[in-house]
Amino acid sequence: MPPADRSRRDVLKAAVAAGSTAALAACLDLADDDPPRGDPSSKPARQHAWNDYVRTDEHGNVELPRHQTLLYLSLDRDGPPTEADRETVERAFSVLDEAYEWSSDGLLFSAAYSPAYFERFDAPLAGVDLPRPEPLSPFEDPVFDEQDALVHLASDRAAVALEAEHALTGGTDDANGVSVDATLTDALSVDSRRTGFVGAGLPAEHQDAAGIPDSEPVPEDAPLFMGFTAGFRENQASEDGVTLQSGPFAGGTTKVVANLRQRLEDWYGEQDYEERVMELFSPGHAADDLVEGVGNNLGANSRVDEYVGDLAGHAREYGRVGHAQKAARANRDEDGNVRVLRRHFESTDDVGSDRRVASLHFPSLQLEVSTFEDVRAAMNGTDVAESSPAVRQRVNNGILEYVFVRRRGYFLVPPRESRSLPAPEP
Incomplete structure (x- = not known):
């Protein structure tokens, strides 16, 4: 990769990791064009319907969006949310629906909810296997993420991933030309913000990190730090295969997120x-x-x-x-x-x-x-x-x-x- 291209990608990745208003401005300055606008009526019924809207390689393997952000959020009240809370959150998500095409060139995103969130209600969660997390081996001692909600943002465009986050959290007045009239942070607080990247070239460019030898051994074409590709199509469940088929949350799925x-x-x-x-x-x-x-x-x-x-x-x-x-x-x-x-x-x-x-x-x-x-x-x-x-x-x-x-x-x-x-x- 030419040095100029690598420098540009370094800036974009660093900007998403930083997450500041200045970082967003840098991303927008480096953008070559505007992202495609969204059509709310064309969004799929499943939030996890991503595979048909991303790049694939020559073998049909899904290539996930390069820039990703996880926002862990907690509701700003005791007990269950109010109807006003729901309306505010839905308006915040609707801004993203209108601002960005449902694709890796635009924005893919989902909202998910923890067992602790559903414990706010008197009625039990129906039809879903969703226990509280526990250690899964005798040699691990993880911190459990029990915030109420998790919002996952993903895009091939660093500027979109960052602008969408700022739209949800009150850091910008518009997103891709769409006015922001409600934010998640009107009803919830961000407890933790985590970002990442995936795709051939990106791990090699960012291997100057603790845990990786100074010899820079990560191959240039590896999509992950360990040096090999992953996500082979025939070794992955289909989206249909992980979709709940019955009950009040039919069309949804369960999600586990670990950090290693x-x-x-x-x-x-x-x-x-x-x-x-x-x-x-x-x-x-x-x-x-x-x-x-x-x-x-x-x-x-x-x-x-x-x-x-x-x-x-x-x-x-x-x-x-x-x-x-x-x-x-x-x-x-x-x-x-x-x-x-x-x-x-x-x-x-x-x-x-x-x-x-x-x-x-x-x-x-x-x-x-x-x-x-x-x-x-x-x-x-x-x-x-x-x-x-x-x-x-x-x-x-x-x-x-x-x-x-x-x-x-x-x-x-x-x-x-x-x-x-x-x-x-x-």
Whole structure:
């Protein structure tokens, strides 16, 4: 990439991370053109309907919007929201509907609600598996995100991601020419703001972060810090497959969002390329020479399901097992359909003692939160660690040695018609 283009992308990514009014002005100054305006009547009924509105690669794999922001919000009152609160929140979202096309060139966004939010009501939440979060392994101790609401903004345009955020939080009077007449912060307070990025080139450009070796080992064409591609179409649940089909929230889905710190010094410093393939995919992928470069040659299928039958044998033969190999054991239903739709992206939001820290935001969509928990239990690989002395709970056991869960929250993403502070039975 020419230095001028890289410098421009650095400024845009840094602006989204900073989030200030000055950062928004910088983004807007660098924008080549105006984003496409929205048509509220054309928005899909599902808030999580993104796949048909984003870029895809030559194999049909979804390429998520490059710039993403998570806003965790708390309601400014005790008890349930009022009808006036709902009207205010809906007007705030309606500004974005009108301002931006529903696409990665415009803006994709969703509002989701936590178990703690629904506990504000006397009536129980109906027809949705949405427990309070708990630790999912004996070796993690995350902070649980139990704010009332989570708003997720995503766009290929840094200026749009930032302008939409400012429109929701009172930082601008208009969004793409649409007057802002209500904001989320008229009814809620922002408790936490988190940003990130994903896509070939972006991790390499931003690998000057704690947790990544100073040798800058992240490949130029890698979409993620660990150096490989992800999100293969045939290894992802469909949007239909994660959509609630009945009950008051039919058309919605459940969402888990985890934040993981990455410590990749040993990933790149002690493991060679073949060993990284073994630990991310499976030992069989390395033995059969399936992966080239960052793995784009795999096309639409990681082929990990071919290697889930004998993890104990792989552990004994190769002294390690693969992350995807373990998780895949629990990620298909009895009809062979993938159960979880992953939409993860990188971040350097957090600042350590001297510089920013490499981390991963991991949103996943599924019919039931228990599905995510099943897949996470399989990923823990506790059973595999008992089958070989070379595999321990966090060593040679997929990527557990390199990622550390810091935060996790559970949410319901309602259908669009009930996206604004819904009651348990809207």
